[in-house]
Amino acid sequence: MKIDGQNGCSNLERLIEAHEFVVTGELGPPKGWQRSDVERKVELLRGLVDAVNITDNQTAIVRMSSIAAGRVLVELGLEPIVQMTCRDRNRLSMQSELLGAAALGIRNVLCLSGDHQKFGNHPTAKNVFDLDSMQLIQMVTRMRSAGTFQCGEEIEGGGPPFWVGAAANPFGDPFEFRPQRLAKKVSAGANFIQTQLIYDLPRFKEFMKRVVDLGLHEKVAILAGVGPLKSSGMAKYMRDKVPGMIVDEYYISEMEKAVASIPKEDKKARNAAWKERGIQLCIEQIREIRQIPGIAGVHIMAVEWEAAIRPVVEGAGLLPRPVLS
Amino acid sequence: MSESPDLKIVAFCCKFCAYKAADLAGSLRLQMPPELRIVQVPCTGRLDMVEVLHALEEGADGVMTLGCMPGDCHFLQGNLRARKRVEYVKKLLSDVGLEPERLEMFNLSSAMGAKFVEYAVEMTERIRKLGPSPLRRPSNAAAQGYRDDRLESGMRNMEAPQALPQESTVVPAEM
Amino acid sequence: MIVAGQKPLAEIKKMLGDAERILIVGCGTCVTVCFAGGTKEVAVLGSALRMSTQLDGNAKTIDELVVQRQCEWEYIDPLLPELDKYDAVLSLGCGVGVQALAERFPNKRVIPALNTAFMGMPTRDGNWEERCQACGNCVLDKTGGICPIARCSKQLLNGPCGGSQEGRCEIDPDVPCAWQQIWDRMNSLGLQEQLLAVEPPKDWSTSRDGGPRRIVRDDLQLPAEYRD
Numbered sequence: 001m002k003i004d005g006q007n008g009c010s011n012l013e014r015l016i017e018a019h020e021f022v023v024t025g026e027l028g029p030p031k032g033w034q035r036s037d038v039e040r041k042v043e044l045l046r047g048l049v050d051a052v053n054i055t056d057n058q059t060a061i062v063r064m065s066s067i068a069a070g071r072v073l074v075e076l077g078l079e080p081i082v083q084m085t086c087r088d089r090n091r092l093s094m095q096s097e098l099l100g101a102a103a104l105g106i107r108n109v110l111c112l113s114g115d116h117q118k119f120g121n122h123p124t125a126k127n128v129f130d131l132d133s134m135q136l137i138q139m140v141t142r143m144r145s146a147g148t149f150q151c152g153e154e155i156e157g158g159g160p161p162f163w164v165g166a167a168a169n170p171f172g173d174p175f176e177f178r179p180q181r182l183a184k185k186v187s188a189g190a191n192f193i194q195t196q197l198i199y200d201l202p203r204f205k206e207f208m209k210r211v212v213d214l215g216l217h218e219k220v221a222i223l224a225g226v227g228p229l230k231s232s233g234m235a236k237y238m239r240d241k242v243p244g245m246i247v248d249e250y251y252i253s254e255m256e257k258a259v260a261s262i263p264k265e266d267k268k269a270r271n272a273a274w275k276e277r278g279i280q281l282c283i284e285q286i287r288e289i290r291q292i293p294g295i296a297g298v299h300i301m302a303v304e305w306e307a308a309i310r311p312v313v314e315g316a317g318l319l320p321r322p323v324l325s
Numbered sequence: 326m327s328e329s330p331d332l333k334i335v336a337f338c339c340k341f342c343a344y345k346a347a348d349l350a351g352s353l354r355l356q357m358p359p360e361l362r363i364v365q366v367p368c369t370g371r372l373d374m375v376e377v378l379h380a381l382e383e384g385a386d387g388v389m390t391l392g393c394m395p396g397d398c399h400f401l402q403g404n405l406r407a408r409k410r411v412e413y414v415k416k417l418l419s420d421v422g423l424e425p426e427r428l429e430m431f432n433l434s435s436a437m438g439a440k441f442v443e444y445a446v447e448m449t450e451r452i453r454k455l456g457p458s459p460l461r462r463p464s465n466a467a468a469q470g471y472r473d474d475r476l477e478s479g480m481r482n483m484e485a486p487q488a489l490p491q492e493s494t495v496v497p498a499e500m
Numbered sequence: 501m502i503v504a505g506q507k508p509l510a511e512i513k514k515m516l517g518d519a520e521r522i523l524i525v526g527c528g529t530c531v532t533v534c535f536a537g538g539t540k541e542v543a544v545l546g547s548a549l550r551m552s553t554q555l556d557g558n559a560k561t562i563d564e565l566v567v568q569r570q571c572e573w574e575y576i577d578p579l580l581p582e583l584d585k586y587d588a589v590l591s592l593g594c595g596v597g598v599q600a601l602a603e604r605f606p607n608k609r610v611i612p613a614l615n616t617a618f619m620g621m622p623t624r625d626g627n628w629e630e631r632c633q634a635c636g637n638c639v640l641d642k643t644g645g646i647c648p649i650a651r652c653s654k655q656l657l658n659g660p661c662g663g664s665q666e667g668r669c670e671i672d673p674d675v676p677c678a679w680q681q682i683w684d685r686m687n688s689l690g691l692q693e694q695l696l697a698v699e700p701p702k703d704w705s706t707s708r709d710g711g712p713r714r715i716v717r718d719d720l721q722l723p724a725e726y727r728d
Contacts, residue, residue: 135658135699135701171665172665174680187696378544381551420552
């Protein structure tokens with residue numbers, strides 16, 4: 001279904017309101033300007049997910065703008081969730097781009113702090129951080145609810161109908177503060193939450209227990225972040241090198257078991273075995289996560305492996321995706 | 326370099342260990358290399374980097390600092406500080422364009438007379454291989470005096486004037 | 501205090517260029533206590549430059565001098581009669597000192613030997629850490645005395661971000677997460693409830709974003725007709 005600049009609110013919002021268990025995916029825009037690169041990825045996701053996150057210079061590596069890529073998705077009939085970080089923009093350009101995004105048919109915005117540019121390919125850049133993610137959430141939700149800019153002036157023609165999302169990391173420290181930080185995002189006006197990749201179910205369950213105790217699951221739609229592992233190397237990398245991620249030993253050992261009987265030289269067979277096990281583990285995870293109280297959906301992150309989404313979504317029994325009238 | 330000129334190696338020796346060891350070496354009638362010029366300091370920690378640098382600037386071919394064994398410094402940590410300063414100056418010498426090997430620190434106890442000589446001989450051999458310092462001035466320049474390429478000798482500390490002079494020599498800010 | 505570090509010798513030599521007679525001017529205040537530009541550092545740099553230029557085959561005249569504070573006119577004015585003897589001044593003051601010298605002596609090249617880094621303090625021997633960003637609108641009462649502008653890599657006012665792990669910032673394991681520290685501190689003060697309120701966007705106009713700043717204290721200024 002096409003959304004143009006005038007009509008419609010977020011389809012994702014409507015699905016959540018209809019109490020559907022939602023599935024979102026992720027798409028990394030290309031490091032170039034070829035529109036066809038975006039179109040190709042869209043076809044890998046069509047029909048498998050309800051909406052697609054488009055990352056915003058993720059890990060501070062320059063890629064095509066998320067709003068521009070989002071427009072391509074709108075034209076192709078797949079609903080985008082445009083990610084916006086605080087690292088590269090001040091409040092003027094944020095609001096300006098949001099108005100443009102709304103005009104182009106974009107209805108979902110995910111507000112993030114953003115990875116520090118030290119990690120990326122332009123470490124000598126100035127960072128902005130005029131606002132933090134909390135303030136960004138508040139600003140966008142007020143644009144919609146009060147129809148005003150951050151400075152208080154009225155937005156011509158009323159505020160854009162964005163459905164606003166935020167990230168939550170149940171695995172960052174301080175652990176005790178994380179559910180309360182989620183509560184802060186809710187009070188800032190967030191409509192939905194996507195969590196960091198889960199590779200430690202017990203800790204995630206503990207986090208969700210506290211979140212449910214605070215009643216937050218009733219105010220905000222919480223989508224659990226999952227992703228298929230590609231190799232033991234990837235699992236170890238995420239355990240050791242990605243700040244704020246925890247990977248339980250279970251995943252490392254399962255991935256290693258998967259290739260235990262395959263000789264090291266047979267890279268093709270090893271990769272195939274890893275991928276198969278990675279997808280299986282992801283499916284098992286989704287099944288277990290659906291049992292946790294307070295979960296409204298899953299957010300599947302298959303980094304540079306969009307082809308994995310189909311087997312995961314199919315295997316987890318999430319097809320066909322609902323279509324609302 | 327066909328003939329070996331008179332090499333000068335300044336050896337800063339701490340009073341409590343190194344100097345006593347040198348003394349002991351003398352009592353034991355051990356042969357000390359004639360290149361050595363011993364300077365006693367209360368502790369190697371007393372040495373600022375600038376004293377080491379000035380020695381080299383003035384044309385010393387080598388500089389040694391000799392202090393107590395780590396942990397046994399009479400002033401507790403002076404020799405540890407000295408070690409760090411010597412390491413810093415060695416790096417600086419690389420940047421300056423002078424061989425860092427011309428500077429070295431050694432640790433020993435007051436009973437180690439023979440060790441003192443061993444270190445002295447080691448350093449002298451090293452400096453002979455490196456040759457005289459490229460910072461040496463020709464012998465007649467020495468007669469012209471201390472630091473003759475400086476307009477003002479030594480460090481000066483400038484105090485604020487007690488009162489403004491009647492005829493101001495100060496440039497007004499508006500200029 | 502202001503904390504600075506010395507530029508590499510090669511960079512200093514390059515900046516000196518063709519200057520033959522150089523006066524090194526140190527400063528007795530901030531850069532003395534961070535061991536970058538005080539009496540000792542001036543002496544070390546002077547000796548190093550004399551040796552280095554001599555080894556280059558082009559010995560320069562390098563003299564040394566220290567003033568109490570390079571950022572005040574009354575301390576640098578007495579330098580004027582000295583300057584005729586020199587082609588350039590190599591300042592071991594912070595960026596403020598360099599500019600004061602340059603403004604007072606506009607006909608003399610003033611070269612900065614230091615990189616002025618931040619406002620901070622020595623947390624232990626030989627270790628200085630940034631503490632203040634001069635944002636012009638101090639929020640330390642809200643964060644238990646730990647500044648999120650200076651010490652959070654993303655200057656968050658509602659931190660921590662998702663990259664905080666085991667009290668460390670995502671950019672460097674040696675950098676503590678300021679928001680972990682704030683959380684701990686507010687807990688020990690019994691004030692953690694305050695962290696649940698959303699802190700609104702900062703007014704950055706009082707910081708450098710608003711343009712170069714000045715503070716004027718009329719109570720300390722004589723009327724115009726009585727000024728020197």
